[in-house]
Amino acid sequence: MSVLAAMFGVQTEANRRRDFSSGNPMAYIVIFVIFLALFVLTIAGIVTLVISLSS
Template sequence: MSDEPRSKHDSGHDERRPPTLWQSWMSVLAAFFGVQSSENRERDFTRGKASHFILLGVVATVLLVVLLVGLVKLATSVA
């Protein structure tokens, strides 16, 4: 057994892999609220694809609009 600390590469974590779908989704949601960490922003800009973030951003925007329209319809039907 070695006394050397294990690097991230040794633990199966590859620094060059693109962000997963979950990581990309969380980055888009963090961007909506403006709370993205600098570490995640760096990962997204260096390893992520812009097309993935654009697509997820459009999906998140559509979901937000549908949610708001539904809430307004609900509020006006109750009033």
């Protein structure tokens, strides 16, 4: 949940400190890559849909 909140810029300073002091960096990297891929695929899908509907 911390990664999702951080991606939108709404994470509190206390949560950020907790995550960096006790979290596993590899878990955050994996979650970030998954969310990034989902974001890119969603944008690509929306663009493809809009282009196909405008033709």
